[in-house]
Amino acid sequence: MIPFNKPYLTGKEAHYMYDAVYTGKLSGNGKFTKKCQHFFESNYGFRKCLLTTSCTDALEMAAILADIQPGDEVIMPSYTFVSTSNAFVLRGAHIRFADSRKDHPGIDEDSIESLITQKTKAIVPVHYAGVGCDMEKIMSIANKHNLLVIEDAAQAIDSYFTFSDGTKKALGSIGHLAAFSFHETKNIISGEGGLLAINDDRFSKRAEIIWEKGTNRSAFFRGEVDKYGWVDIGSSFLPSETIAAFLWAQLENLENIQEKRIAIWDQYYSGLKEWAENRNVRLPFVPHFATNNAHMFYLVCESVEQRTEIIERLKSKSVSAVFHYLSLHKSPFYQSKHDGRELSMSDFYSECLVRLPMYYELTEDNIDLIIGNITR
Numbered sequence: 001m002i003p004f005n006k007p008y009l010t011g012k013e014a015h016y017m018y019d020a021v022y023t024g025k026l027s028g029n030g031k032f033t034k035k036c037q038h039f040f041e042s043n044y045g046f047r048k049c050l051l052t053t054s055c056t057d058a059l060e061m062a063a064i065l066a067d068i069q070p071g072d073e074v075i076m077p078s079y080t081f082v083s084t085s086n087a088f089v090l091r092g093a094h095i096r097f098a099d100s101r102k103d104h105p106g107i108d109e110d111s112i113e114s115l116i117t118q119k120t121k122a123i124v125p126v127h128y129a130g131v132g133c134d135m136e137k138i139m140s141i142a143n144k145h146n147l148l149v150i151e152d153a154a155q156a157i158d159s160y161f162t163f164s165d166g167t168k169k170a171l172g173s174i175g176h177l178a179a180f181s182f183h184e185t186k187n188i189i190s191g192e193g194g195l196l197a198i199n200d201d202r203f204s205k206r207a208e209i210i211w212e213k214g215t216n217r218s219a220f221f222r223g224e225v226d227k228y229g230w231v232d233i234g235s236s237f238l239p240s241e242t243i244a245a246f247l248w249a250q251l252e253n254l255e256n257i258q259e260k261r262i263a264i265w266d267q268y269y270s271g272l273k274e275w276a277e278n279r280n281v282r283l284p285f286v287p288h289f290a291t292n293n294a295h296m297f298y299l300v301c302e303s304v305e306q307r308t309e310i311i312e313r314l315k316s317k318s319v320s321a322v323f324h325y326l327s328l329h330k331s332p333f334y335q336s337k338h339d340g341r342e343l344s345m346s347d348f349y350s351e352c353l354v355r356l357p358m359y360y361e362l363t364e365d366n367i368d369l370i371i372g373n374i375t376r
């Protein structure tokens with residue numbers, strides 16, 4: 001049996017969690033939370049980081065920080081996870097769904113500008129498979145129209161974007177705000193978990209307040225105010241120390257995890273390249289401005305029939321390959337709210353994209369078996 005995903009443990013998780021438990025600091029914002037936040041700030045150039053209980057929560061914080069009001073519009077791809085959209089819908093936003101690129105499931109950057117109206121507040125690019133969107137184009141559109149950019153970087157840890165002047169920046173460090181996930185299906189995990197990166201200083205203070213249930217508790221602990229109280233809306237967005245302790249064990253091994261995942265990805269790519277070319281099946285595409293963090297290995301089939309056939313064939317060999325998002329503009333919840341535009345690439349990826357097993361402990365033999373069953 002080869003599952004689609006298997007959470008990888010570095011071996012130190014329980015040790016650090018034990019430490020968190022027995023030092024008696026169990027709630028959030030303790031030693032391990034600070035270590036993790038510092039790690040992200042110093043390694044990836046995120047201005048300020050706050051751990052959250054999920055990427056969903058980080059996106060909800062971002063929607064509050066962006067001051068989304070009922071009737072405001074937010075632009076994002078239709079081919080994404082529900083949380084990208086829900087976070088803004090919860091604040092009353094109307095979503096203007098964009099189509100995906102022809103060569104990649106990420107947002108079609110060239111379609112964004114035509115979706116902007118007087119009511120548009122933010123653009124939310126999703127770095128699908130950890131491969132960056134054209135952030136240079138998106139930031140320039142946003143600056144021109146005075147919009148916020150919130151990166152859904154759930155899958156994009158340790159991945160980069162190169163600007164036309166050669167500057168290379170980590171995904172999640174470019175938009176005003178960015179959200180990452182440490183759900184057990186991502187590269188670096190803590191069971192459930194996430195991170196909000198705040199790259200625009202205007203939002204730093206308020207982010208901390210929203211994170212701490214709408215109080216200025218963090219400022220109080222730093223001695224900046226002599227009592228703390230209710231100063232804004234907020235919620236319980238911070239994870240307990242045991243979660244942060246688990247995450248710390250993963251971060252200590254980030255390089256090793258990434259190396260292994262990239263080796264797996266490369267084996268898939270070289271083993272399937274010739275077969276795919278002969279069949280008009282597409283392998284993952286990485287644009288010249290992006291890097292590959294090996295979050296995912298997928299095939300884009302020619303038709304839904306071909307995809308079903310591959311999924312069934314692998315299933316008969318106990319290999320679990322799975323399709324991905326269903327276009328959000330056609331979802332039972334949003335269909336009637338969508339403006340009726342056809343988003344044909346999004347629908348195409350909904351029907352034809354299939355993801356292959358991808359996890360640290362996948363062996364070379366496992367991958368050979370999977371490739372053999374696809375190409376036979």
Ligand SMILES: *Cc1c(COP(=O)(O)O)cnc(C)c1O
Pocket residue numbers: 053054055056057080081083084126152154155180181182183192193194
């Ligand atoms: C995983 C994922 C999320 C949600 O992350 P959680 O941590 O499970 O809340 C959001 N957006 C995208 C693109 C994802 O892949």
